[in-house]
Amino acid sequence: MSGQLKVIPTDIAGVLVLEPQVFGDARGFFYESFNQRLFNEATGLDVHFVQDNHSRSARGVLRGLHLQLPPHAQGKLVRVTSGSVFDVAVDVRTASPTYGQWVGVELSEDNRRQLWIPPGLAHGFLVTSESADFLYKTTDYYTPAAERSIRWDDPALDIGWPLDGSPTLSARDAAAPGLAQAQHSFSPFA
Numbered sequence: 001m002s003g004q005l006k007v008i009p010t011d012i013a014g015v016l017v018l019e020p021q022v023f024g025d026a027r028g029f030f031y032e033s034f035n036q037r038l039f040n041e042a043t044g045l046d047v048h049f050v051q052d053n054h055s056r057s058a059r060g061v062l063r064g065l066h067l068q069l070p071p072h073a074q075g076k077l078v079r080v081t082s083g084s085v086f087d088v089a090v091d092v093r094t095a096s097p098t099y100g101q102w103v104g105v106e107l108s109e110d111n112r113r114q115l116w117i118p119p120g121l122a123h124g125f126l127v128t129s130e131s132a133d134f135l136y137k138t139t140d141y142y143t144p145a146a147e148r149s150i151r152w153d154d155p156a157l158d159i160g161w162p163l164d165g166s167p168t169l170s171a172r173d174a175a176a177p178g179l180a181q182a183q184h185s186f187s188p189f190a
Contacts, residue, residue, distance in 0.1 A: 005035075005042040010103040013096070014118040015089050016043060017105055018077075022112060031112065033079065034137065043116065047075055049137040056082075057127045057134065062167035064124015065090055065150040065176070072146035073119035075139035083132030084108035085125040086162050090150065092179070093120040100179060102159050107134075122150050126161050149176035156180060 008017040018039075022031040032038065040046055057063065065088070068074050078087060090102045106128070107113050117123050125134060149172060152159070156179050161167070176182070 005038050007042050010089075010105075012089060012091050012098045012101060012103050012121070014116075015103055015121065016116040018042070018114040018116060020112060020114070033114075034077070039077075045116075047139050049077065049139055051138045051141055053136050053138065053142075055134045056131060058131050058168070059127050059129060060163075060165070060168050062124065062126045062152055062161070062169055062173070063134075064088065064173065065122035065152055066124065067092060067120075067122040067148050067150070068140065068143055068146040069148060070119075070146075072140050072143040075119045076117045076123055076136045077114055078107065078117065078123070078125075078134065078136040079112070079114040080107040080109055081133045081135055082109050083127065083129035084110070085127050085129075085132050085134060087115050087125045088123070088159055088161075089115065089117045090122040090124075090157060090159075090179075091120070092122050092150070092182075096120070100156065102157055104160065122148075124152055126163065126167060128162060148182055149173060150182045151176045151178045154178040 004021045006019040020031045022029050085107050087107045088104045091098045105115055
């Protein structure tokens with residue numbers, strides 16, 4: 001059984017919301033969470049995923065904003081299998097007309113949406129349910145030496161996180177620099 005994949009562009013070039021076709025009945029549901037051929041045809045992309053990651057976080061945990069520098073820049077296909085998150089992509093491609101802008105999307109077990117975040121964008125998410133299982137595929141391997149972070153609450157970005165109080169952060173995320181101070185060389189715009 002193969003489904004269809006609805007692709008919804010966002011205000012940042014290359015960032016796409018994906019909605020898989022879900023088949024449901026009284027027994028429950030079925031859908032293809034990933035099909036390389038369908039993904040390529042629906043998005044017009046030809047990417048190769050090399051790593052899958054899975055995190056579980058409690059309500060109020062904010063992870064990000066993270067990226068990897070070239071030549072280890074990562075594209076990410078992200079989704080939530082349990083709970084819900086507010087997922088954010090920030091354009092850090094210096095030659096991009098949307099440099100410094102962000103898009104945010106709710107990803108949840110109920111809406112089954114996925115977000116494609118191309119290389120050259122920083123990524124983060126805030127857990128808005130009691131807990132959330134967050135899964136993502138990457139186009140390059142995790143490379144600690146290439147990893148960078150940007151401060152989640154940088155006033156220059158003005159991200160509209162749906163927060164009640166302060167988020168729970170890792171020490172690394174709490175100490176991250178703002179966009180202007182962060183090393184994030186992504187040129188030319190791609």
